[in-house]
Amino acid sequence: MSSDTPTNRAQSLEPWFLELLACPACEHHFPLTLTENRDALLCKCGRYSYPIRDGIPVLLIDEATEIDSHARPEQVKS
Numbered sequence: 001m002s003s004d005t006p007t008n009r010a011q012s013l014e015p016w017f018l019e020l021l022a023c024p025a026c027e028h029h030f031p032l033t034l035t036e037n038r039d040a041l042l043c044k045c046g047r048y049s050y051p052i053r054d055g056i057p058v059l060l061i062d063e064a065t066e067i068d069s070h071a072r073p074e075q076v077k078s
Contacts, residue, residue, distance in 0.1 A: 012038075012055065023048055025061045032057075040065075047071035 013034060022029040023043035030044035041050045041057055049065045051058050 013052070013057070021057060021059065023050075024059050025064055042067070045071050 018032065018034060018041075021032045021041065023032055023045070025048050026043055026045050028045070032041035032043055032050065034040075035042060035049070039052055041052065041059075042048070043050075046068050047066060049067050050060075051063060051065075
């Protein structure tokens, strides 16, 4: 199996596309940023992470990982 298969290849989401994405879980709908590994999207509030599977962001609340339950979106500056 090649190391360049779709599941192993770094995700390539275009910057213009990333600008359109917002967190569906937080009421402020903060923007999402790509993780360093390019395998997930993080909400600006620091509370939620969304997976990227086969190059497609999975923005379903049921699929989100809560990475910091103490993060307070209301304290994030726009």
